[in-house]
Amino acid sequence: MAKASQGELARRRDLGGRRPQSRGRRSSWSTLAHLPKHLQTAIISYRRQADQSGDLDPAIRQFLDRIVEKETPESVMAKLVAFDRGQVELKAGTILSREWNGITQRAIIVDDGFLWDGTRYDSLSAIAFAITGTRWNGPRFFGLRDNTVGREDGP
Known part of the structure; x- marks a missing residue:
């Protein structure tokens, strides 16, 4: 065989x-x-x-x-x-974008983490938490995992 x-x-x-x-x-x-x-x-x-x-x-x-x-x-x-x-390799300078509650949120990948709203974060999950107030898988929130990004009813 x-x-x-x-x-x-x-x-x-x-x-x-x-x-x-x-x-x-x-x-x-x-x-x-x-x-x-x-x-x-x-x-x-x-x-x-x-x-x-x-x-x-x-x-x-x-x-x-x-x-x-x-x-x-x-x-x-x-x-x-x-x-x-x-x-998947995220390179410095890449901009990740996600609409949340009618507002487009953008995170920029830098050499030592991520920038969002003028603040540096260690993970995308921390940014997702700052945006939503609930725990999310950061890559999933920004559309890097699964096809559930359109769902806004929870993590």
């Missing part, structure tokens, strides 16, 4: 934009014919982008190759989310 999975993974990587010279364009489309049109378009677009700008980062490719055989889809998604969160 391991060889079949790796073969399937290799076949999936080559779907879309890469067509064998001898077969022509029709053949690459027929490889995708069983998929819905929106997925065909996404695969072709990805392959074109990868051909122009380079494929997956080697660390991500290695990560995916390592887990493809031994993980359930749910655990793979959880690991991908954790991996993605680990890649």
Whole structure:
């Protein structure tokens, strides 16, 4: 099964934009014919982008190759989310913005913390507390985590 999975993974990587010279364009489309049109378009677009700008980062490719055989889809998604969160790097000068009670709040990332309303804070959570008066996960409050930013009924 391991060889079949790796073969399937290799076949999936080559779907879309890469067509064998001898077969022509029709053949690459027929490889995708069983998929819905929106997925065909996404695969072709990805392959074109990868051909122009380079494929997956080697660390991500290695990560995916390592887990493809031994993980359930749910655990793979959880690991991908954790991996993605680990890649977020906030650089000095970045401005985070959030509307709260009709007022746009902006925090600026500096080398040794965050600035909000002229005061330096050690964490985004401290800023979120200063803005709302309730405890929030600061990255979540500023939209860096989850898609719950639109909710203003509580932390």
